[in-house]
Amino acid sequence: MRLDVVTIFPEYLEPLNVSLVGKARARGQLDVHVHDLRTWTYDRHHTVDDTPYGGGPGMVMKTDPWGEALDTVLADGYETGSHQPALIVPTPSGRPFTQELAVHLSERPWLIFTPARYEGIDRRVVDEYATRMPVYEVSIGDYVLAGGEAAVLVITEAVARLLPGVLGNADSHRDDSFAPGAMANLLEGPVYTKPPVWRGREIPEVLLSGHHARIARWRRDEALRRTTANRPDLIERCDPKAFDKKDREMLSVLGWEPDPAGEPYGRFWRRTGGVEQ
Numbered sequence: 001m002r003l004d005v006v007t008i009f010p011e012y013l014e015p016l017n018v019s020l021v022g023k024a025r026a027r028g029q030l031d032v033h034v035h036d037l038r039t040w041t042y043d044r045h046h047t048v049d050d051t052p053y054g055g056g057p058g059m060v061m062k063t064d065p066w067g068e069a070l071d072t073v074l075a076d077g078y079e080t081g082s083h084q085p086a087l088i089v090p091t092p093s094g095r096p097f098t099q100e101l102a103v104h105l106s107e108r109p110w111l112i113f114t115p116a117r118y119e120g121i122d123r124r125v126v127d128e129y130a131t132r133m134p135v136y137e138v139s140i141g142d143y144v145l146a147g148g149e150a151a152v153l154v155i156t157e158a159v160a161r162l163l164p165g166v167l168g169n170a171d172s173h174r175d176d177s178f179a180p181g182a183m184a185n186l187l188e189g190p191v192y193t194k195p196p197v198w199r200g201r202e203i204p205e206v207l208l209s210g211h212h213a214r215i216a217r218w219r220r221d222e223a224l225r226r227t228t229a230n231r232p233d234l235i236e237r238c239d240p241k242a243f244d245k246k247d248r249e250m251l252s253v254l255g256w257e258p259d260p261a262g263e264p265y266g267r268f269w270r271r272t273g274g275v276e277q
Contacts, residue, residue, distance in 0.1 A: 001163060002031045002082045002110040005152055006069045008048055008117060010034045012149040021157055024166045033073070040068040049118050058119035066114070066125045073112060074132075085110040087135045089126060090151035092144050094137035097155060099178035101138070105155070106162035113155075115148025182220075185234045185242070189222025221250050228254045236267050 005013055013034045016022065024030040038046040049059035070087075077085060086108050095101070105111060112133075114121065126135060140151045161167055177188040192203040206218045224247060227234055235251070240258040243251065251257070251269070259270035 001029070001106075001108070001160075002033070002077060003113070003156065004033045004035065004073045004077070004111070005113040005115065005149075006035045006037050006066070006073065007113075007115050007147075007149055007152075008037045009147065009149055010036050012147075013152065015153055016156065019157075020166055021160045024160055024163065027165070029163055029166060030160055033076075035069060035073060037065050037069055040065045040072070052119060056119075060119050061116055061121040063122045063125055066121055067128070070112070070114075070125075070129060077110060082110045084108060085112055085133045087126075087129050087133055088113045088152075088155065089121075089135060089137045090115050090140070090148035090155070091120060091137050092139050092142070094139040097138045097140045097151075097158070099158070099176065100184070101136070102155070102158040103162060105136070106159045111159070113148075113152045115152050117147040183223065185227075185238045186223045187227045187231060187234075189219055189226050217246060220247065224250050225254060228256065232271070235269050236262075237269075239268050 007013065016032055016034070017025065021030065021032075025032055037048055041047055047062070048065050049061050052058065052060045074085060086105070088105070088111055090113065114125075126137070129135060138151070138155065140154050145151065176183065177186065178184065192207060196203055196208065204218065206214050209215065228251070235256060240248075248258075252272075255272050256269050257272045259267060262268060262270060
């Protein structure tokens with residue numbers, strides 16, 4: 001996979017040299033290029049922003065530096081054999097970044113990131129490049145940062161760990177929170193390691209039983225328990241068909257039941273008066 005990032009703070013992307021992403025770069029699994037947007041400015045102050053049309057506070061990033069930067073990145077990529085680029089625009093007004101989207105992006109050969117500052121990039125830049133490649137406007141959460149570089153780091157790490165060979169164990173992400181399949185709308189439950197007793201706290205007995213089916217059931221129940229407690233919105237929109245008999249029994253204990261009346265509204269479960277035992 002090729003990764004290009006255009007930013008006014010290249011030093012912010014130094015973490016791409018460490019941990020799993022850094023190792024993937026060293027092994028040649030990730031070809032990362034970080035570009036300074038100010039390279040494509042020609043005034044004494046290397047200006048990348050201007051006042052917004054229509055008035056209002058803040059500044060807007062200008063079209064010309066971004067246009068020249070992206071044209072140069074695309075030309076270089078094509079010359080070196082890259083293909084099928086996709087533009088990733090980190091923005092709080094974008095679609096939520098999910099594990100499903102991370103999986104989708106991990107299957108693309110070339111991602112170009114445009115982390116913005118100030119009030120964002122002139123909209124015409126996004127509209128222009130949407131005619132040349134897929135554009136993903138992505139939000140990593142319902143909050144606003146000073147810039148999009150932190151979002152680039154988040155998205156890159158989530159995507160890179162899904163590439164073949166990046167994780168030491170290829171099955172490591174199978175039971176992740178939100179992983180496609182059985183965990184698609186669930187949070188992963190608690191995990192434990194040695195010693196079996198620490199400061200008087202014991203690990204759950206089932207994990208020492210060696211009974212794989214019981215352990216799998218316990219982990220599934222704990223995932224349901226954590227999801228209902230921390231992210232009830234995930235349970236509300238789960239299709240009841242996604243759960244087996246044992247799942248339904250556990251959800252009932254946790255105070256939930258299918259809600260056929262909610263289906264037209266995208267809601268499939270509802271809280272009841274049940275109490276966890």
